[in-house]
Amino acid sequence: MSFIVWTDGFSVGVGQFDSDHKKLIEYINTLHMGMISGHGMSEMSEILDALVDYTRFHFKREADLMEKFSYPDYESHISEHSVFIEKVNDFTALYKNGKKAFTLELMSFLRDWLMNHIKGTDMKYRDFFMAKGVE
Numbered sequence: 001m002s003f004i005v006w007t008d009g010f011s012v013g014v015g016q017f018d019s020d021h022k023k024l025i026e027y028i029n030t031l032h033m034g035m036i037s038g039h040g041m042s043e044m045s046e047i048l049d050a051l052v053d054y055t056r057f058h059f060k061r062e063a064d065l066m067e068k069f070s071y072p073d074y075e076s077h078i079s080e081h082s083v084f085i086e087k088v089n090d091f092t093a094l095y096k097n098g099k100k101a102f103t104l105e106l107m108s109f110l111r112d113w114l115m116n117h118i119k120g121t122d123m124k125y126r127d128f129f130m131a132k133g134v135e
């Protein structure tokens, strides 16, 4: 059983964002598997970096579309993204210095943040983008 399982209830109505979210879930699941099977620092760092890269890419895509259609909650949405990136960057730096380890607590933070963000904050743009004809 995967750490996070995608269900239709996660769909935000924008195809490219749904597939981005699936990819992010996949990265977090891969990290979780790596942690359980005791992967070393270099392997874990590689997955973590890939997760951060894809997260940045996805956040930019969301920001661009929100900007394009003058989405009213743009500012608060973007600041949630920034806080998350900052937290993950902080962890990554400590991890690579050997000052922090991968824990279930960190994995739960990643999972809960992503789930809550998709189901709460991202879901808020669903009807807005649908009304603009975005699919």
Ligand SMILES: [Fe+2]
Pocket: 062, 077, 081, 117, 121, 122
């Ligand atoms: Fe978002």
Ligand SMILES: [Fe+2]
Pocket: 017, 021, 058, 062, 118, 122
């Ligand atoms: Fe998102």
